[in-house]
Amino acid sequence: MPYTEDLLKIWQRVIENFGDSMPRATIENMFYDIVVESFDGSVAVLSIHSEYRHSLIVKKYLEKIRSLISEQLGKQISLVFKYSGSSKYYIDQLKLEYNLPGGEPAVRIDPPKAYSGENKEEHTRPVSTLPPCNQEYTFSNFIVGNSNKFAHAACVAVAERPATDYNPLFIYGQSGLGKTHLLYAITNELIKKKPDINIIYTKSEDFTNYLVECLKDRAMDRFRQKFRSCDVLLIDDIQFIAGKDSTQEEFFHTFNALYEEHKQIILTSDRPPSDIKTLEYRLKTRFEWGLIADIQPPEFELRLAIIKKKSEQAGINIPDDVCEFLAENLRTNIRQIEGSIKKLRALSFLTGTDITMEMARGCVAELLGGAEPVSVTVDKIFAAVYKKYGIPKEDILGSRRTKEIAFARHVTSYLIRNITEMSLPNIGKLLGRDHSTIISSIDTIEKKLRTDKIFNIEIEQMIKEVNGH
Known part of the structure; x- marks a missing residue:
């Protein structure tokens, strides 16, 4: 298919042209696994496996992608963007349906028509039933091993029966081990079961910033109404409230109000409550009322399973010996593993070759810095x-x-x-x-x-x- 080959050749330049308006890391995370499926000379078909990023790209970037492809090709084209993770697609009432092979619908945008008076924003705003948390993180795609099975089981139990057995639930472990994934999974599971449930997910820094804003505006009633009326409160990185007297004071009363109303509280930290210096004793004791679950760095078998799963999701084939090499060397956290998969995919795509041990050694050396393989x-x-x-x-x-x-x-x-x-x-x-x-x-x-x-x-x-x- 010569037209498809033409699009494959220019695709990397299209993504690079986002560089003026977006950080490089954001570009790589957002677009790295978009697949060029076909191009017949007038309609380009792209796909992605992530439902969350499909929705986000449709909302914010799809028209720009279409425009950049048109610019590179020297002619206006239509663009079909397909979510390949399941048969479900977000389609606005004004969007057209484009019947792909297999009869799957997808979002399509066409070149702007002169004097049509159409609002492009109407064509690019997706419908979503979930709040702006990451919908691709679920219990089903959280890979369980000895190092995280206790925390995973606790989160599943909370999602099934909130505010009953484990309240509060306190999860701790170093960065990059899956704590935030579990928070999102709880959120998504609760919303699936009860769409009208009032859930607040926030980072402790945002909790503090909102508190400061309300104090400046003399609107503490607004703050208290927001945080004390929810059914479930999830706060990521709670250790950062330590040493902040006003934040600890307000969180203490928020915690008490929710606990007394039998509302679920879920907290994450990089250390157990007893190790958080300058955290008030009364908060430490409350954090220990429920269940404390830790996540340890993944063991070899879990790292290997994660590498194989992530490579499958990225649509790349990594030989078994290379998978084992990565699992043996990338021992600290899951983000290292994800970074290596992205790097290997990019190297394979840009060089047009299969993934080799030499590529993997280069990735490991780059990720580990001064550490020894x-x-x-x-x-x-x-x-x-x-x-x-x-x-x-x-x-x-x-x-x-x-x-x-x-x-x-x-x-x-x-x-x-x-x-x-x-x-x-x-x-x-x-x-x-x-x-x-x-x-x-x-x-x-x-x-x-x-x-x-x-x-x-x-x-x-x-x-x-x-x-x-």
Whole structure:
């Protein structure tokens, strides 16, 4: 399809032309996974898998995209923008339906007609039944693992029975682990069950800013009416109210009013209440009235599942060995993983090649900055084992099975697994052993650690040495 190829060639230039009016990060987040489906010379068909961003792009950017494509092609074209996530599309009463293959409707905008008197805004404003929270975050696409299953279960329970068992619900964990995703998921689930429910989702900074605004306007009744009349209050990053006396005072009374009326309160933080310095004691105790759930950094298996799911959503194929490499190296948070997927997709698209290990290594180096990739850490483990037991890397990787070499091999397996979280099959490949042998090696060391205090100290010292402490 030559026309489609023409559009593919100019698509990157079209997106780059947003650069004068939008930050680069916003452009990448908003448009990175738009797919050019077809172009017949007069009508371009684009699609996106995200219902939320489909609605936002239709509302704010669709006419500009059509205009930029027309400018690049040197002629006016019509644009069809399709939401590919399901059969549901937001179509305003003034929008036209364009029957795509398969009979799915989508939003279409045509070139402006001279002297038509039409209002373009009417053609680009979508219908939405949800408030301006992120509708693409749901419980169904939250990937659950050991590190987050307790917090996920608590949020599901609150969405099913608000203000009953867990009130308040306090979720904590470092940035980028999915706390906000869970807040949005609760919101979307509650609205789906009860569309007229009064929900307020806000960040603590916005709570403070609105309080200051109402204080300046001498309109505290407005503030109290807003926050004390809701059915569910969700506040993200509540730790930022610490040290702000007026904000803490007002939130204390807001909390009490909602709690006494059996309204659900959900809070997130980067630390548990007891660790939030300069937070008033009376607030700390109230935050502990209900349920406190933590989210830990994702374990290897969860990181791997997230990488595969995110790559599927982005419409790209990442080989299994590259997925495992990313999961082994990107251990801090989910945002790192999302950043790597976006980068790999862009590299693959711009170069016209499949995703390779070399691309992944470049992404990891860029994301980790000064941090070391797993391969460097593994070399340090071999060096630490040699320093302690006098067994060189060559013997650990070799076929000799003396008692001393076998023990050093067990220790190496244990350290690689616990320091790098490399998968067991990959440790086996690295050491030239099968999966069951690696499991046996790690079990041997764990049993010895349970009974030998001196050995415990030795292993701790080796871990500190490898980690540079």
